[in-house]
Amino acid sequence: MSDLYRLYGAEFSLYSGKARSYLRKKGVPYEEITSTVSVYKKFIIPRTGVRYIPVVQTPDDEVIQDTTAIIDELEKRFPEHSVYPTTPKQKLVSLLLEVYGDEWLVIPAMHYRWNYPAMNADFIYREFGSMAAPNMPGFIQKFLGRKIGGKFKGFVPRLGITEKNIPALESSYVSLLGDLQTHFEQHEFLLGSKPSIGDFGLIAPLYAHLFRDPAPGKLMRKKAPAVCQWVGRMTNDTASLLSGQWLDDDEVPETLLPILSRMASEHLPVLQDTDRLLSAWRENNPDAPEVQRIIGSHEFTVEGVTAERAVLPYCLWMFQRPVDFYQGLDEHSRTAAVDPLLEQVGFSNALQRGLQNRLVRTKNVLQLSDQ
Ligand SMILES: N[C@@H](CCC(=O)N[C@@H](CS)C(=O)NCC(=O)O)C(=O)O
Incomplete structure (x- = not known):
């Protein structure tokens, strides 16, 4: 085995962008392996038991699936210059924005990728095809690209993206782009001059889809040039974690407040309803060995328009992270620092109340734990 870490991913894959950005910013020695059909068959599926990318293989042949699990394992192996701030408000905000980027901004990412076919379709099907079978003739790549890409396009309505709410x-x-523009005109990263776990959550949708695909890329360049520059800082080869600093005195810039408020009004109700529906699912499926990827559908509301989307329990595994962090804080940090901020952005008692269910990931599948 080489002494390089291996990232099995793809340039156009949302979560691969998050893992790649982390590896680069952290200065981890790695090589990227394209996830061809053959790599899926011979490596990804047998070693992880599931069909997701990215996957990281360590030099000692540990195989890790899921970007949050990847980052946390690498943080143990490379503990210097952590991507987790240490002060209460900054750490909580960075954990919340990781969830928001990973789990909610998939909606605009998938919408702008798949609902602008005149600008995007040729590009994105070609990308899927050349990843799947890089050495095959163009017509086979085209066929495969449409087949594999079509599967992802099929997720669009399940995420709640319909004519009515577009x-x-x-x-x-x-x-949101406007709010991010205002923020990145003043700050290099979310919380200072180095990226935090929140930046890595946001880069997932904001690189592969919303920056790189032709239609949303044009929109971002027009409306939010400072966001494009942040994407550049997040994806270049400079290991900026080695030199940057968090803002002093646990400061959370004012410019992040509208972004947190947007998360509180759009995403938080979905997270809370997912927890409620997971309790009902648990009652109806007491012996299920694992939690299904989709456990029904529920309503959600964006800018006053209500639509229906799949209930995805995985988002709760992510949301447990800020909830656990909040609940582990001492009384003084909560009341003096964090609670006023949460109140200000509309999270009211959500973190205080916590969640009804606890999820664990075992062998890359989700299970309910008895706490
Ligand atoms: N939450 C996971 C998700 C991985 C994921 O959903 N990857 C997408 C590509 S970006 C995928 O492989 N999807 C296949 C599928 O949904 O069946 C992570 O952080 O890595």
């Missing part, structure tokens, strides 16, 4: 989803995303 104007609302676009309006929300354009406002």
Whole structure:
């Protein structure tokens, strides 16, 4: 085995962008292996038991699937210059924005990728095809690209993206871009001059889809040039973690407040409802060996428009992280620092109340734990 870490990913894959950015910013020695059909068959599926990318293989042949698990394992192996701030507000905000990027901004990412076919379709099918079978003739790549890409396009309605709410989803995303623009005009990263776990969550949708695909890329360049520059800082080869600093005195810049408020009004109700529905699912499926990827559907509202989407329990595994962090804080940190901030952005008692269910990931599948 070589002494390099291996990233099995793809340039156009949302979560691969998060893992790659982390590896680069952290200065981890790695090589990227394209996830061809053959690599899926011979490596990814047998070693992980599931069909997701990215996957990281360590030099001692440990195989890790899921970007949060990858980052946390690498943080143990490379503990210097952590991507986790240590002060209460900054750490909580960075954990919340990781969840928001990973789990919610998939909506604009998938919408702008798949609902602008005149600008994107040729590009994205070619990308899927050349990843799947890089040495095959063009017509086979085209066929495979459409087949594999079509599967991902099929997720669009399940994420709750429909004719009815597209104007609302676009309006929300354009406002978010405006808020991010204001923030990145003043700060290099979310919380200072080095990226935190929150930056890595946001780069997932904001690189592969929203920056790199032709239609949303044009929108981002027009509306939010400072966000494009942040994408550049997040994806270049400079290991900026080695030199940057968090802002002093646990400061959370004012410019992040509208972004947290947007998360509180759009995403938080979905997280809370997912927890409620998972309790009901648990009662109806007491002997299920694992939690299914989708456990029904529920309503959600963006900019006053309500639509229906799949209930995805995985988002709770992510949301447990900020909830656990909040609940582990001492009384003084909560009341003096964190609670006023949460109140200000509309999280009210969500973290205080906690969650009804606890999820664990075992062998890359989710299970309910008895706590
Ligand atoms: N939450 C996981 C998700 C990995 C994931 O969903 N990857 C996408 C590509 S970006 C995938 O492989 N999807 C296949 C599928 O959904 O069946 C992570 O952080 O790595």
